[in-house]
Amino acid sequence: MTTTTSPETNPTPPATAPAPWPDLVSAALLGTERRLPPVTVRPGQSAAAALLDAAAVSTVRRRAALRPAPAGERPAPAPDDPRPPLPPAARRRLALLLADRGDTGGGGRRGASPDLTELLPQWLAAAGAYGYRAPEALLPALLDTARARTDLRPAALALAGPRALWLARLNDAWKFALRGTGGAAVLPEGEAPEEIARRWEEGLFAERVALLTAVRRRDPEAGRDLLGTTWSTERAEDRLMFLDSLRDGLTAGDEPFLEQALSDRSRTVRATAAELLSALPGSALAARMARRAQVCVGLDPAAGPEAVIRVEPPRECDAGMQRDGVVSKPPSGRGERSWWLGQLVEATPLGGWEAWFGGRAPEEIVALPVADNWRTELHDAWCRAAVRQRDAAWARALLGVPGAPSRTDEVAPAGSSRDLTKLLTVLPDGERAGWVAEFIAAHGLSDAFRMLGVCAVPWAEPLGRSVVDALDIARDAGSYPWSFSGVMGLAERCLDPAAADRLAMLTAVTDEPEGASPGSGGYWSEAFQRLVGTLRLRATMRAELLPPPDAGTTGGSGPTAGAAAAATARAVAGADTAAGADTAAGAATAAPGDGSAP
Structure with a gap:
């Protein structure tokens, strides 16, 4: 006599690995009432449905030539990003900028069309000024672009936000994001010191740098004390990075800590501590x-x-x-x-x-x-x-x-x-622009390229006018046009977009003077056409980033009215390029743009 075993009276513990194919076939032939399939049955699911699900998964594995293995642990959900989403037009613009990743061919680029790869840094900076977050669907493309272009990483990772770190833990190709987030962490109001200490002790290096920077900005003394809790156990390279974060908001209260660092076992740490102390005249x-x-x-x-x-x-x-x-x-x-x-x-x-x-x-x-x-x-x-x-x-x-x-x-x-470029960074923005404008008027553009890279963007009107006048003089003189491609590239990124209509008259092809470089007239025409087209595109990009008119009253669909006004001021006025000299030097070899606002 055959005894039928009920699944309810003799349950089988869930399998820790996918069931072998023969076992699934046997259970299917005998029926689930006679043989409990070697699979996990979820609550509310019948044994037959569980068997079919397991067979489907096993079939896919067999077709893909995958060996059965235990299922991996499901990753934790991505963290929330409370920042407002991009306006639809700006979202589409970002997708276009990320899609256009072709090589432009270096400093000899020709044609009248704007170079989108040069505008991406400006777009990222402007979007960051408004406090937007990157669309979820574009995060992979944004991280791929940041991986290929190190100049974009700070702004790209800041726009990507906490989800960039979440994705970087799942994909080794994006592990660079774990070394630096490109911006300070956000400290919630009223966060307990114990929670800050826990994040400091348990976080990844990039998260700790961002946290230290954020604490330092809110309370310099608390930031220094936080660093002191783990200073003696940090690696030399980490101590150097953490010490460098004290530059912002450096005060006389930091002197005892820095004096102690003068005896550090790392030479580079000692040198950095000495440099910071020398920046305190009263030390x-x-x-x-x-x-x-x-x-x-x-x-x-x-x-x-x-x-x-x-x-x-x-x-x-x-x-x-x-x-x-x-x-x-x-x-x-x-x-x-x-x-x-x-x-x-x-x-x-x-x-x-x-x-x-x-x-x-x-x-x-x-x-x-x-x-x-x-x-x-x-x-x-x-x-x-x-x-x-x-x-x-x-x-x-x-x-x-x-x-x-x-x-x-x-x-x-x-x-x-x-x-001289570093000296100029010490002057106020307006005085700096005026000095460079006078220098160009007296000496031309040949020695002013790196100086232009540290001027606030968009360039003040006198500076922009002096650059355009110098380029126009070079065109009229029949100068070798390609030697000015670097300055022209800077002008595309740094001139005020409002100057586009005024510059339209320079797009005409002029007669080449005697002794001019062959083909210079056509090149200059193309270059000025590209300049005007780029300025107009930057104006359009700026308008696309403006929040909807009702963003300040809908409660969460975009930046508040005050934040939007502040962001507009920043986007219009531009930001002083902290590393402008290096940016200008890179632009000379057709490196990416300077990261300023559109």
């Missing part, structure tokens, strides 16, 4: 450096009534100097004593020189003669100090009058290591 390190520099540099008492600066560089680099960040071994081709002198002067508070030179203003000190050919070395160090200490008065004095004849030879003589 003990700055005072030590000032005493050393005062011994080396001063007025020559033997010069008589004419004031002359005498320089006597240090004869050794002792242990105290090395602890305070002075690197003892000079680079190749550099003398030891001049190398040590430059580091001492660079770390000395600039305000002290006025007292040491009899109350003279920076302009008067810079104009003083320097004995024994030490002028270039001394002025170069003062330039680096002005950049480090963000001293506009000294930067202004060291830059001088931009329109003066041969000013470039005076400011940066042969053998000088100073960087």
Whole structure:
């Protein structure tokens, strides 16, 4: 007599791996009432339905030549992103920008159509200013683009938000997102210190950098204390990155922590700590450096009534100097004593020189003669100090009058290591643009390319006019047109879009003067057509990013009215390019754009 076993009276525990195909076939032939299929039966599901589901999965596996294996753990749901979605037109624009990823062929690009790959950085910056989030469906394409273009990563990851990290954990191709999120984390109001500490101790490196930056911006002391809780156990490369985050909001309260870091076992950490301390004019390190520099540099008492600066560089680099960040071994081709002198002067508070030179203003000190050919070395160090200490008065004095004849030879003589572009970043936006505009009017564009890269975007009207006038002069003179492709590319990204109609008259093909480069007339026409077309497209992109008129009252469909107004101001005025010099240098070789707003 055959006994039938009921599934209810003799249940089979769920299988931990897909059932073998023969077992599924046997259960199907005998029937689920006679043989319980070796599969997991979900609540509310019949054994027959569970058997068919398992057979379907096994069939697909067999056709795909996959070996049966336990099912992987289902990933946790993606985190919420509370930021408003993009307006529909802006969403479509982003899809077009991400789809156009072809190589433009470098600096010799021809044609009158705008280069969309150069506009993507601007679009990302503007969308970030409005506080939008990236559409979910476009996140993979956005991450792929950021993977291929490192210049886009900060803005792209900021737009992608927390879901970029979630996706990066699932796809090794996007693991770069785990090393940096491109923006500070958002600290919810009233978040408990215990929760912040937990996130600091358990988060990924990118999340910890973002968290430290956010805490630091809200409460510098709390950020420094948070870093101190794990400082001794961090890796050297991580300590360096965390220490660098103290630059924003650096205060005298950071001095004890930085003084302790001067004894760090990592040379790069010690150097960074010394640099930060020297940026605090009231720090003990700055005072030590000032005493050393005062011994080396001063007025020559033997010069008589004419004031002359005498320089006597240090004869050794002792242990105290090395602890305070002075690197003892000079680079190749550099003398030891001049190398040590430059580091001492660079770390000395600039305000002290006025007292040491009899109350003279920076302009008067810079104009003083320097004995024994030490002028270039001394002025170069003062330039680096002005950049480090963000001293506009000294930067202004060291830059001088931009329109003066041969000013470039005076400011940066042969053998000088100073960087005029970095000096310009110390000046306010309007003054910086005016200085570069006057420089271009006096000296042309050949030496101004990197200077243009650090000017606020969109360019102020005088600066934009000087650039266009210089390009027009070059066209009329029949100059070799391709040598101006880098400046033309910057103009496409940085000119105010409102200038498009005024520039339309430059798109006509002109007669080539005698001796002009062959084909230059057609090239200049194409270049100006592309410039005008790009400016108009940037204006359209800006309009597409504007939130709907009722966004401020619908409660969640877009930015509030106040936020929209602020974002509009930022998008229209543009942001000062923090790394503009590097951007300009990259643009010279047809690198991606400068990341400014459309």
